[in-house]
Amino acid sequence: MVQSTDTKNRVPGVHDMLARLISLPSISSASPDWDHSNEAVVRTLAEWLETLGFAIEILEVPGMPGKYNLIATLGSGPGGLVLSGHTDTVPFDDQRWQTDPFTLTEKDGRWYGLGTCDMKGFFALAIEAAKSFIDQPLQQPLIILATADEESSMNGARALAEAGKPKARYAVIGEPTGLRPVRMHKGIMMERLQFQGQSGHSSNPDLGRNA
Template sequence: MNSKELLSALIAFDTTSRESNLQLIEFVCDYLAKLDVSCQLIFNDERSKANLLATIGPDDRPGIVLSGHTDVVPVDGQNWTVAPFSLSEKEGRLYGRGTADMKAYIACVLAAVPALLKAPLNKPVHIALSYDEEVGCLGVRSMLSELEKRPHKPLVCIIGEPTELKPVLGHKGKLAMRCDVHGAACHSAYAPQGVNAIEHAAELIGELGRLGMELRAPELCDARFDPPFTTVQTGVINGGKALNIVPADCRFDFEIRALPAQDPWQVAKQLEQYAELQVLPKMHTVDAESSISFAELSAYPGLVTDANSEAARLVAKICGSEEFSTVAFGTEGGLFDAIGIPTVICGPGSMDQGHKPDEFVSVEQLDACDAMLARLIQTLSSH
């Protein structure tokens, strides 16, 4: 099967993160089995989802990881003009959920397997497919634990997130948090007798904004990133029952997208300290049972790969470009890097199309990715 045929097959599986990815994983296993390539599956606790690892070439030395995530974002509420889980082609574009982010890369990797098997590889190639990347890079963690157990840690990881096949060496890290504010309800005519959870949550959100502005100081910026500073934002807030009731509860979710050199937990700790020292005492003067709690929703580290590293040089060679850049979105790259596997982001398509209705990847980009992987095979076959 060529990359377009494989992409069509992959798009047909609804692997929205809330759904199982097992049908897609079983398809890949069957495809590889027919080529005499064995797979290792690493399941979640419920065995409803799985990561896949497959190795081609010599297994007695470090090699190259070609990594991609199998899950996609929802299509709910989006105005699609084509069927999202059926590949459509029009004017050189291939439409469907996940075409850009990032099943096109997976399709090209799978299409390259016959050539990988025929080549006299001097290093192994590991195919690594994960689940639940879109909801916090969750699945890849157990796969990385498996890679760490192996006697030969991979030299390089190439993650095929859509970069228009331009090598990307860096992205920000992310920490997503939830704050629950519990106050005391009463009739709004006697508002001072209650503890208004929404108002105190608003005070905390205001402090978040202030902390975010501090992070824009020139000495904290990194011009390689856009925006060049760590960002803080509140994305979800819920609270209150009726206008004539002082609300007892309010919840808000916020995120910190941190430059790789900065620790997002420092911002979270500053907010927690502000809550404990400035907000809670005021709440307790009215009701001693009032509380504020924080919980982590998800987190992944940032990525900065040395432009002079073996990973960067390899990808520059197969891409034909030494113009490295950064991206605003996050990837699993920081997690690979954290266990000592230098990582570069490089894949077909553009994130400008990702997560949108009528998501697409161009046929030209698909062909170019096939050519890039052919150059990788040639490079790994040289002596």
């Protein structure tokens, strides 16, 4: 029990974890001027989770230099529960912020910082909750999953799906829902249609090909 307590104490509390994560820029964007690597966030999470006894797997997203997914597993066997979140944030408008986006700031009983709610705060809470299980015999594994580029390309989650990882029975996605559990999540489907043709003047349309 003393060893378990010492291990837990080597991982910061919720406030300090969140402050550290907020301080690490991990913006994802289709614009190269805004886009950041998420490696620092992933390796920070990995360090804390490894201290708690999680097995760590850091996966580079194919074709996306500087972008990484993290799979941290406590326990072993089939099934299990995934606590899933994304490590990236959206870009920000400096003129609309009243505080430093990369500094966790408390004001009127609330914490402010880029990604505090969506969704670095989820990792701090998930790790704090996981501390209760590090010395327990788990019947199925507990998996904390951290993905890249959810706010832009979604290539992090896509790479995991293509690799068939991780496999589990249930998943909780830590997106903000006003603390109301939502079964299943809204999604989007995007399609790209490409038409080929040949422009032609209306005076002689037979010379063209209408796309």
